[in-house]
Amino acid sequence: MELSTLDYSFIILFFTIVLAIGLYVSKKAGKNSSEYFLSGRTMPWWLLGLSMVATTFSTDTPNLVTDLVRTNGVSGNWGWWCFLLTGMLTVFVYAKLWRKSNVKTDLEFYELRYGGAPARFLRKFRAIYLGIFFNVITMSAVTLAAIKIGGIMLGLEPWETVVSAGLITVTFSALGGFKGVVYTDFLLFFVAMAGAVGAAYYLVNIPEVGGIQAIIDNENVKDKLNILPDLSDTKAVITILVIPLAVQWWSSWYPGGEPGGGGYIAQRMLAAKNENHAIGATFFFNIMHYALRPWPWILVALASLVVYPDIASISEAFPNVPADKLGHDLAYSAMLTKLPSGLLGVVLASLIAAYMSTISTQLNWGSSYMVFDFYKQQINPNATEKQMVRVGRLSTVVLMVLSAFLALAMQNAMGIFNLLLSFGAGTGLIFILRWFWWRINSWSEITAMFSSGILAILLETTSLRAMLFDPATGLLPEWGELPFIMLITSVIWLSATFLTQPESKEVLRNFYKKIQPGGPGWSKVVEEAREENDEVVIGNEQWSVPKGIVAMLLGVALVYSTMFATGYWIYGRTTAALILTGVALLSGILLVRAWNKMKDTIL
Structure with missing residues (x-):
């Protein structure tokens, strides 16, 4: 497809602004390792929250959602919707604990919570395991989506997409560090959302689709609309709903949805001004990520079933796409080719923004592991701040190169998603x-x-x-x-x-003194310490976990009811939409009360 001068103008302007931000903050970012990886722990909640949202909106996200919808219907999204539970648990229980730990990376936590050679091994091994292995796989999945978009929309060869998309991203990531990532995420979020919403509105109303009602009435779509799986289909209920809600959300480690917080989510909590900003950032992220973002992607996925009912129709429309890259996830890119000049440039810029926000975060997060948890621990314990920044920038480039090569060998983002779930x-x-x-x-x-x-x-x-x-x-x-x-x-x-x-007693007591976790799980340690005249309970802070769990459940009810009410308003199912809107309002009121009571326990 041909891009107009207007389309190119949008994209060039976007690239220019992003690079300018990276260059602007590069001098301060290179000042020391704390600035480069945590921006001096001075970030406000709203900026960190927007950064979390931008990071989790990647080029592979709409592709994954499209694959899920076309394969299992809207209800197939429970595979990732279920992680709202662990997200809200992080908000109301773990966010303040992470910020109180004051570690530089979540892997440093290991030598705070554990001791001796096993803790040191765990920290070093996880630095390689997560910082390189998992991180490269995740980035390659994102790059694979960019390859498919470039192939469908611009006719680019895979290597051309990898080089053009990766070069600017790795440049501003290496120069600007964490502050450059977060500042650009602020811009990337609004560009990405504008593109997603604009594309959904236009594509739903093109003549080939015919509007929302035509989508709902289409034979290819009718059985894909339900938010819950068909309750008469036992297998579907178990695989799509029961397993995610009963097992997956708490048992599986997945980047961005870690039980108890972790990874780049923990990195942003650790960069917050204080505990309240860490909590505010994660709450804002979960509302935006689950309640507001899914429907533009879902609508395009449903519309794609009208235009491209199966993979064969996608292959017929785009014969130049290699057979090993064909899949239902291509339908999203295929639909975007129908956008008009101007809007096409905005949407392409939004997809580039989605790619850059995720990759830049993964690069900075992964390189923080390489610097703090491997290089400084294993290779050069006396490393200066300048040396650590240089290693951080070098590892940023290396991670980008590794992920690019792996992306060229991959085929489907859904398979990667399932493999990562199995690993964790x-x-x-x-x-x-x-x-x-x-x-x-x-x-x-x-x-x-x-x-x-x-x-x-x-x-x-x-x-x-x-x-x-x-x-x-x-x-x-x-x-x-x-x-x-x-x-x-x-x-x-x-x-x-x-x-x-x-x-050892020393390790456990030092951890308790620093974090003050509370609860019956630590009563043995607290009692033994008191018997030995070693008081580990500091201050009058009460155990807030029970109230935190209540707040978590209310937060889950608020977000799910908001998300599903939005869907039913779109479908025109007024009664269900009104009921769910009422549930959302009630949950919000109760959540405010629960949170106020919870804050009273922090003295």
């Missing part, structure tokens, strides 16, 4: 409990990490999956893979916990 299955419970149960130790996390990873690899590379989960001959139900990995992993790490020695 069963580990989530540790991340939730390690703050509140003294008995968890380094070996708990080490065994969980290795067992879940090994199980995921065995299921992916051997005949074990067919033997266990084949629909015709498997020993277990087809939907049982994630619960199976979670159960085996949980048994292994719990066994390791009780078969190994607990952390």
Whole structure:
């Protein structure tokens, strides 16, 4: 397709502003490692919240949503909607704990919570495991989506997309550090949202689609509209709804949806001015991410079923797309080719913005692991601030190159999503409990990490999956893979916990004094300390977790009811929309009251 001068103007202006921001903050960002990776811990909640939202809106996100909708209907999104539960738990329980820890990365937490050689190993290994392995896979999935968009919309070869999209991103990321990432995220968020909403409004009303009512009445779409799966289809209910809500949200580690917070979400909480700003940022993020953003993507996905009812129709319309890149996720890019001049430039700029916001965050986050948790710990303990900044910039470039090469070999974002869930299955419970149960130790996390990873690899590379989960001959139900990995992993790490020695009294007491986690899970440590005249409880702060869980549930009700009310308003189902709007208002009022009571426990 041909871009007009107006389209190019939008894109060039956008690139110019982004690079200018990176250059503007580069001098201050290079001042020291704290500035480069945490912006001196001075960031306000609203800027950090917008950065979180921009980061989780990537080029692969609308592609993934399109794949889910076209394959399983709107209800297929419960695969990621379920992570709202862990998101709200992070808001009302874990955000303040992370900010109180005052660590530079979430991996530094390991040597705060645990002790000795196992804690040091865990920190170093996770730096490589997450900072390189997981991080490169995640970035390659994002880059794969960019490749598909470039191929469909601009006819670019995969390597051309990788070079053109990655060069500017790695430049401003390496120069501007965390502050450059967050400042550009502010711009990227508004550009990305404007493009998503504008594209949805236009594409729903093109002649080939015919408007919302025509979509709803279309035979290809009728069975895809429901927010909940068909309750008469037991398999669909279990796989789409029950497993995500009963198991997945708390048991699986996934970038951006970590139980107990972590990764780049933790990085932003650690960069906040104080605990209240950390809480405000994560709450704002969850509302924007779940309640306001999904529907523009969903509408385009539903409209695509009218224009391109199957993969064959996409292939016919775009014969130059390689066979190994064909999939339902291409339908989003295919629909964007129908945009008019001007709007096309805005949408392309929005997709570039989505790509850049996610990649820049992943690069800065991953390089922070390389600097603080590997280079300084393993290679050069006496590294100067300037050396750490230089290593951070070098690792930024290396991570970008690795992810680009991997993206060229990938085919489908949905498969990557499922693989990452499998790798992290069963580990989530540790991340939730390690703050509140003294008995968890380094070996708990080490065994969980290795067992879940090994199980995921065995299921992916051997005949074990067919033997266990084949629909015709498997020993277990087809939907049982994630619960199976979670159960085996949980048994292994719990066994390791009780078969190994607990952390030393010194480590446990120092952690309690710094964090003040409270609760029955630490009563043994508190009582033993008092018997030895070592008071670990400091101040009058009350245990806020019970009230935090109440606030979490109300927050979940607020966001889900808002999101679903929006959908029913769009569908024209007025009664359901009014009921859910009322639920949202009531949940909001109760949440404000619960939060005020919760704040009263922090004295």
